[in-house]
Amino acid sequence: MANDLDDDGYNDSNRAFLQAFMARSTMTFEEARPVLAAIFSVSEGNEVSPEDVSEDDLSSYIAAANTAISPFDMEIRSTLRQSLPDPDASTNFVPERVYALINTTSDALTQLATTYSADEIAFVKRVLDAMFEMNNTRRSEEMVVSAIQATQLARVSAGDGGHHESGSATQQTQGGGAKQSLSMSQAETVMKQLVEDGWLEKSRKGYFSLSPRGLMELRGWLVATYNDENDDGRRVNKIKFCAACRDIITSGQRCGNRDCQGRLHDHCIRNFFRVQQAENCPFCKEEWPGDKYVGERAITTTDRHQQGKRRSTNTQRSSGVGASSQLPSQVDGENEDDNEDENENDDENEDSD
Ligand SMILES: [Zn+2]
Numbered sequence: 001m002a003n004d005l006d007d008d009g010y011n012d013s014n015r016a017f018l019q020a021f022m023a024r025s026t027m028t029f030e031e032a033r034p035v036l037a038a039i040f041s042v043s044e045g046n047e048v049s050p051e052d053v054s055e056d057d058l059s060s061y062i063a064a065a066n067t068a069i070s071p072f073d074m075e076i077r078s079t080l081r082q083s084l085p086d087p088d089a090s091t092n093f094v095p096e097r098v099y100a101l102i103n104t105t106s107d108a109l110t111q112l113a114t115t116y117s118a119d120e121i122a123f124v125k126r127v128l129d130a131m132f133e134m135n136n137t138r139r140s141e142e143m144v145v146s147a148i149q150a151t152q153l154a155r156v157s158a159g160d161g162g163h164h165e166s167g168s169a170t171q172q173t174q175g176g177g178a179k180q181s182l183s184m185s186q187a188e189t190v191m192k193q194l195v196e197d198g199w200l201e202k203s204r205k206g207y208f209s210l211s212p213r214g215l216m217e218l219r220g221w222l223v224a225t226y227n228d229e230n231d232d233g234r235r236v237n238k239i240k241f242c243a244a245c246r247d248i249i250t251s252g253q254r255c256g257n258r259d260c261q262g263r264l265h266d267h268c269i270r271n272f273f274r275v276q277q278a279e280n281c282p283f284c285k286e287e288w289p290g291d292k293y294v295g296e297r298a299i300t301t302t303d304r305h306q307q308g309k310r311r312s313t314n315t316q317r318s319s320g321v322g323a324s325s326q327l328p329s330q331v332d333g334e335n336e337d338d339n340e341d342e343n344e345n346d347d348e349n350e351d352s353d
C-alpha cells in the first residue's frame with residue numbers, strides 16, 4: 001500500500017495503527033485487516049476493503065511500530081496459537097499467528113500492578129504456581145487450572161511459604177507484608193479480568209491456561225521461576241519447549257517416555273516428521289506415540305477423567321431415589337453393593353506420583 005512518509009519514515013497512518021494496537025494489546029491478521037483498511041482508506045482518500053490488506057502490509061506496519069516503540073522497551077512479537085484443547089478440532093486446526101505488544105524489560109508481573117492490587121497479584125502468582133508446579137508433574141503435564149481450583153486459590157493457605165520449591169516467587173517478590181486472602185467472588189473477578197485483558201484463556205471445558213500473549217509476556221519470568229536446579233544439581237524443567245519451533249509448549253504432545261524432554265506442538269508435528277521422514281521422538285528416537293498429551297488434554301483424555309465423569313453421573317443419579325434400581329447396567333450379574341467400591345478404586349488408580 002502506498003503511503004506518504006514523513007522524513008523519518010513514520011507517518012500518521014503508522015501512529016493510528018500503533019494506537020489501535022495498544023488499545024487491543026493483541027491482534028491477529030484477520031483482526032488487523034479492517035483496522036489497516038480503515039487507515040488506508042483515510043490516507044489514500046478512497047475506500048480500501050479489508051480483503052485488499054495483505055500480510056506484507058501488516059508486517060511493514062508492525063516493523064515501523066517496533067522501531068517507534070523500542071526506546072520504551074516495548075515490542076510487538078508474534079507466536080502461533082497452540083492447538084485447541086478440543087481433541088476433535090485439532091486435526092483440521094490451522095494455527096493462527098497472534099501478535100502482542102510485549103514489555104521487553106520489566107518483570108511482566110509488575111505490569112499487573114497498574115491494574116491489580118498486591119493481594120490480587122499474589123493470587124495470580126498462586127494461580128501460576130498451580131498451573132506450572134502443582135498441575136504440572138512428571139505424571140501429568142496439565143498446565144491449566146480449573147475454575148474451581150482457581151477459586152480455592154483465593155485463600156492464602158496456612159502453610160504458604162514452606163512447600164514451594166526454590167524457584168517459586170510467590171513470597172519473594174512483593175517485598176514484605178503478608179498477603180491477604182481474596183474472597184471467592186474477588187478471585188472469580190480477577191480470573192475474568194485476566195481473560196478480558198488477554199493474559200489467560202478459558203477453554204470450553206472450563207480450564208484456564210496462559211494465552212499466547214501471556215506466554216510471550218511471561219516467557220522469561222516463567223523460565224526463571226519454574227526451571228531450577230534441584231538440590232542434587234539436576235535441572236528440573238517445568239517449562240518445556242517444542243523440539244521443532246523452540247517456543248514454549250503448554251499444549252501439544254509428548255514423548256511416551258516420561259523422562260524424555262521430547263515435546264511437539266500439534267501444529268509443528270506434521271512438518272517436523274515430514275522433514276525427519278520418520279515419526280520418532282526428536283530426543284530419544286523412540287517411536288512417537290501420538291496420543292500422549294501435555295496441556296488440558298493430559299486431563300481430559302485420561303481414563304481417570306472419563307471415570308470421574310461417570311462417577312459424577314452416578315452420584316447425581318443416586319442422589320435421587322434408590323440408586324441401585326436406577327442403574328441396572330451397573331449391577332449386571334453382580335452384587336448391587338459393589339457399585340461404590342468399584343468407583344472408589346477407579347479414582348485412586350493413577351494418583352501415585
Ligand atoms: Zn512448536
Ligand SMILES: [Zn+2]
Nearest residue numbers: 255260281284
Ligand atoms: Zn523421547
